[in-house]
Amino acid sequence: MSRLATTIVRDCLRITPEDNVTIFLYPHNIPFAEDLSRECFRVGADVNLSLYTDRFYEDYMTLLPEENLRRPSVFCRSLTEASTAEIWLGSPYDPAVFRRVPAAKIAATNEGETAAHFGPARERKVRALGVGLGAVTRPRAKAYGFPYATWERVLREASSVKPQRLTAEGKRVGALLESARHARIASPNGTDLDVSLAGRKAFVYDGVVDEGDIAAGALNASLPAGHVSVAPDETSATGRVVFDVPQAWAGRSIRRLEWEFSGGRVTSFAGDRGALALRTEWEASAGDKDRIGTLSVGLNPKARLGFLWNEIVRGAVSIGLGGNEDEGGKNRPGFYHAQALGDATLELDGEAVVRRGKLVGE
DSSP states (O other), rough: HHHHIIIIIIIIIOOOTTTTEEEEEEEGGGGHHHHHHHHHHHHHHHHEEEEEOOOHHHHHHHHHOOOHHHHHHHHHHHHHOOSSSSEEOOOSSSGGGGSOOOOOHHHHHHHHHHIIIIIHHHTTTEEEEEEEEGGOOOOHHHHTTHHHHHHHHHHHHHHOOHHHHHHHHHHHHHHHHEEEEEEEEEEETTTEEEOOOOOOOEEOOOOOHHHHHHHHOOEEEEEEEEEEOOOOOOOTTEEEEEEOOOEEEEEEEEEEEEEEEETEEEEEEEEHHHHHHHHHHHHHHHTTSSSSSEEEEOBBOOOOOSSGGGGTTTTTTEEEEHHHHHHHGOOSSOEHHHHESSSOOETTTTTTEEEEEEEETT
């Protein structure tokens, strides 16, 4: 983990002596947070550790009224305004805590946290990076049915893929997305969705936030990394998308989720029990929640479907619903959810870029 800490500090976020770094963590992340802090100190940066616990999170979410959760936290806003870089290490040790929080409160805190972090971060160009390995715990593996050792190994391998490889492939796929006017996503599972891409910019997520990314407003990265994303015309989506790759979410597994679009808006939101729990949050959320938000293509050759980060799996096509300002879109934040299709074909102006879950040309 010390080697990964060096990569994050020196290569991914390019921390300098002028930086003020806030690291958000839970108790199981403390050793890794200490490695990251040491690397920051070695380059001369100041560091603040912001520690959460499972009990703190549950009490915060269940005891505060919705109107308080919807109000931007003074502490969160102040941290964002004081930071030039943020590292998000993990989330609750046991994801069962999410199942004890009402959906309306999750929606309310999403609204408040977005206002506290998103606005100030974009205004001040605060770089941020989320670390997937920080979420690897045995209770989470049990809750989602992941083989713990396999999950940890896959994340380590996917996190080790060189950014240069992801950048080169991402630029190639991104250029195709940017030059296309129309996209069709289809799959044998019943997915058949049409969207317009005309005039939209593609963003390559390679795990690094460099000067070009900052200038373009692409301030957020993650490890493992590896996808290219575009915000389609928010009013253009027509058709149906059926997600059948298991997706871990809020202490549950969503194994089937279906969205139908007509006139650019979601007209049906269906699926299994996990999907219906997500729909309850969606119904309680603010923002442009019923508009398509993102279309992305996975690039990481070491990632595998069925774990937490399906969108980075090479050849996976993902669709996101809701807020998309990070990709230069027009949807107001408040709700966002994306899932992957593992066996999809993506055609751009009639030419296949992905065919049955494989990048064309492989």
